[in-house]
Amino acid sequence: MTDNEILSALREVRHPGMGDRDIVDLGMVQEIASGDNHVKVVLGFPKHRDPLAEYLIGSTRASLIRHTPQGTEIEVKAVVREEAPAKKKQNVNDLTLEEINNVRHIIGVASGKGGVGKSTVAVNLAVALARLGYRVGLADADVYGPSVPLMTDTEGAVPDAVEGENGNEVILPIEKYGVKWMSIGYFAQAGQALIWRGPMACNALKQMILQVRWGTLDFLLIDMPPGTGDIHISLVNDIPMEGAVIVTTPQAVALADVEKGVDMFRNDKINRKIFGLVENMAWFTPEELPENKYYIFGKEGGKKMAEKYGIPLIGQIPIVQSIRESGDAGEPAALSSRPDGLAFLDLAGKLAEIAG
Numbered sequence: 001m002t003d004n005e006i007l008s009a010l011r012e013v014r015h016p017g018m019g020d021r022d023i024v025d026l027g028m029v030q031e032i033a034s035g036d037n038h039v040k041v042v043l044g045f046p047k048h049r050d051p052l053a054e055y056l057i058g059s060t061r062a063s064l065i066r067h068t069p070q071g072t073e074i075e076v077k078a079v080v081r082e083e084a085p086a087k088k089k090q091n092v093n094d095l096t097l098e099e100i101n102n103v104r105h106i107i108g109v110a111s112g113k114g115g116v117g118k119s120t121v122a123v124n125l126a127v128a129l130a131r132l133g134y135r136v137g138l139a140d141a142d143v144y145g146p147s148v149p150l151m152t153d154t155e156g157a158v159p160d161a162v163e164g165e166n167g168n169e170v171i172l173p174i175e176k177y178g179v180k181w182m183s184i185g186y187f188a189q190a191g192q193a194l195i196w197r198g199p200m201a202c203n204a205l206k207q208m209i210l211q212v213r214w215g216t217l218d219f220l221l222i223d224m225p226p227g228t229g230d231i232h233i234s235l236v237n238d239i240p241m242e243g244a245v246i247v248t249t250p251q252a253v254a255l256a257d258v259e260k261g262v263d264m265f266r267n268d269k270i271n272r273k274i275f276g277l278v279e280n281m282a283w284f285t286p287e288e289l290p291e292n293k294y295y296i297f298g299k300e301g302g303k304k305m306a307e308k309y310g311i312p313l314i315g316q317i318p319i320v321q322s323i324r325e326s327g328d329a330g331e332p333a334a335l336s337s338r339p340d341g342l343a344f345l346d347l348a349g350k351l352a353e354i355a356g
Helices: 003-010 053-067 092-099 118-131 198-210 230-238 252-266 301-309 321-329 339-355
Strands: 029-035 038-045 073-080 103-110 136-140 161-163 169-171 174-176 179-183 217-223 243-248 273-284 313-319
Touching: 003 029, 003 038, 003 053, 038 053, 053 073, 053 198, 103 118, 103 230, 103 339, 118 136, 118 179, 118 217, 118 243, 118 273, 118 339, 136 198, 179 198, 198 230, 243 252, 243 301, 252 273, 252 301, 273 301, 273 339, 301 313, 313 339
Parallel strands: 038 073, 103 217, 103 243, 136 179, 136 217, 243 273, 273 313
Antiparallel strands: 029 038, 161 169, 174 179
16 A cells, blocks of 8 residues: 555545544654555654543554455554653553542442343443432443444544643543443444454543543443453453343343353452343333233243352343333333333332342
8 A cells, every 4th residue: 555545545534633634744653664465554643641532543444454355464553742841740550549439339340241231221220320319420342343332322522632630631421310331432433443453442442431521420321342252351350340230131042151250250350240231131011001011032041040059149130122212212121100110210219239
């Protein structure tokens, strides 16, 4: 590729905190080089670490992958444009103490597999806790499939970045339904795939949690990605997470995978409390027959698993068409007084009681 072709590809990468201007116009492209099957780009950041640095690095890499021939080696590096001041620069651990020091409970919402409605439960649990009068935030840590913007009708919202007390920039969360929301989806263009390796995703998530001005909260929920990989281990090790809520569905194939999630949190090297199990899609209730229950995925699979592992079953959420419709419309079901909304309020009450 020629330098002009590379620059053209890089103009697709826009900085949400700078009026959505592209990184070329912002003067962030410090160096470009290309050769046989290799493209290198160096991005320059100011002396104060940009809170969206990992996002911009990942987006630059993704744009180059889309515009270069298959098999091209892509290298994206970051440098500091200015020397840091003589005073000690605040690091990630300092940010942990500063920005989440006033959060009472940090709880992950996890599952061993995808497709069990984990994000639906996380979003509605956050809204239900807020309805009960608690101060709540939710961090969408599912970097490869962020769904919070859609489920809360906040797509297109761009969080502001402000300077913190020690000169470090921090991100202001989006507030709606009484909850403070943060998601990598606020910084990605619509339809853009995030092509990130594990370490890059882990670093981005740390920034998305540790450099956010959460303020004083009773609960900070972390909607974790499915599985039990390096992202989960990194989050648990680097974030003072108190424990987790495990989400499953009743059928055996889901329960087998969710058991791995239970084992992960109980591993000696992680050792985090499991607040309880939530059985999603516990039964189907037609809207026109609200008293009927059809156990299309099996009956009481979650209850049996909870008994097996000695953890409380704190919620059974029915399949109701309105849950899907509400999620797609960006109006969480927990806002309603329908049976599904009441189920989430009951879940929130039990979690709050256990957390204390």
